[in-house]
Amino acid sequence: MADRKVVSLKAASAAALLASGLMLAGASVANAQKAEPCIGASLELTGPLAHTGKQIVMGAEVAIDEINAAGGVLGQKLKFLAYDDQGEPSRAVDNGRRIGEKDNCIVMIGGFRTPNAIALREPIADMGLPWVGVISAGTSVIEWDKGENKWMFRVSMKDRWVAPFLVDEALARSKDKKLALVYEATAWGQGAVPDVEAAAKAKGITLVGKETFNIADQDMSAQLIRLRDAGVDTIITYMVDREATQLLRSMERLGYKPTIISAWGISSQLGKTAGNLTDGILVAGTFAWNGNLSPRAQKVYEAMKAKYSLTSPNDILLPSGNANAYDAIYIIAEALKIAGAFDREKMVNAFYKVKYEGLTANFDPAFEKAAAGAKTERHDAIKPTQYRMLAFHENVLKPVEQTPYKR
């Protein structure tokens, strides 16, 4: 009898241990799934492109303020944690780890630079941390050569889609169909060359000229002379404000006035540095804060103006990136409402069900699962048909429809 008691006690103890072990394991899984109501971000807040981080912070914070004022999400107020990566991929990875593990945020949003986003691909997948890019447009951020991209999404433009958009616009405006490409000697600029060439080829033309330049170059006369002599009347550019100012100065020196159609490296700042020379310069984008705004956009602008002491919409230097950040926060909030919990896995699945009318586009739905037989999901929220052409007029960047430069 005593032996039987011992045996049954042993069995009971083993069962209790097993049960508590199972409960602990269950609790651990639940903890791993449950995240905090915070949105982390790794942005360039200091360094040569510090203004890019600020533009994202402005858009994201105003959206979070609005959402929290309306009661938050699932009864909780959202928090925004922005960390500085100084534009360096290694720091972006450190920040990602902090956001995903220490802060245990539900989601992370990304900054300006594509190399930082690419460096985050592996740690994001390791942590199972949803990531939403709002500027970095590199194709491979979302379309991975190896492995399946489950966690990275984007509310921004995509380089592979931008090139055909630019070529279409250039062809529509070119009299002689003589197009050229001028690009900066960086990964972004050089990466655009095959995309633009392919887009031109698809339209049955070959680029008449391809010219590059170094960062901080102060004169582009040599490149422009070659293009002028080749009869180029429309130039597609991949450059940022500083070098764009020099391109326009060099055009003025030579008295050469081709149509300029630029990828979105050019910001509102160009109007301040190049003044009247910018008139008619076309820039691909997703949004402009100048010109006639919808009542909702006007309200968002007023909120940003009050919160950040803006003097005019021109102070929003990256209008597209800023509006993308605003929309990304709302898409995240909508996904959380559908998920019903601060659960990363559930939130990612909910992304495919989000329907939201944003500043930049009508997201219906925001993202799409792969169709039968298709290789990848659509993790880019803004479709190429929703890209917009903006134009400088009277030194400010506006929707092209509101300028004399509409087609």
Next chain:
Amino acid sequence: MEQVIQFILSGLSQGGVYALVAIGFYMMWSATHAANFTHGDVFMLGAVSTVVFGEIGVPLILAMPLGIAVSAVAGALIERIAVRPFNHGPSSIGWMLTTIAIGLMLESALTATYGPLGRPLYSPFAQSPIRIGGSGIYAQELLIPAVAIGLMVLLELFYRHTILGRAMLAVAANPTAAGLMGINVSRIALIAYAMAGAVGALGGILLAPVSEASSSMGALIGLKAFVVAIVAGISNARGVVIVSLGYGILEKFIEGYISTAARNSIGFGILILLLLAFPNGIFGKREVSKV
């Protein structure tokens, strides 16, 4: 022909910028056999300060000398803080490290306060270009090499015909003997660095209306100007200006006829070959020291 004219004009402008920075290296080297390695940042400081003074309402005519004064003071401070305590003879190299560190600090501080983006500086000479057939240039750009050449002439007159200039030459030739003759060597070095800062600032202020004034505008220009000064023979002002202008033109011809992307690698390659052919610089003299 239009192309050739354009490359010469643009090259002269670019070379003029190198010359104004390289003259500063010449002045510093002459006085102390050392230099502020990040003199390009002092050049930048002049332009940025002028823009800031303009933005707070100071008229341009006053903002420019104020910008020059800021750089002159910065040059003098760098000599006192980062060069003098670390320059104890021909084998001292501590000043290289300290001046590079000061330059990085200056650039970072300005990026944080002034902002990372360039800002325009108004000049009536940069509003519309002068056209010559299919080529063109802003009057502002022609002003840059003209000022560089004018400064070179003034400097030669200054060194030959003023007491201070002669004292500087004496210090350059033999600081110990100059000190024994009653020349305050330390003060001469301070003045030389301040003058170099002022000349650098002038270059930045002249360039800003056609480019922009930004916290990063000086780094590469400073580096190129130093290399050009070494190749020219850093102790020869005339040589420094001639080689600077020549290098500016060479860069434009490389861009025009060989490759834009390879400009720096080909340009620096040619400078290295020149230095191999002329170890003391093209216009430099072999320095003989008695032992």
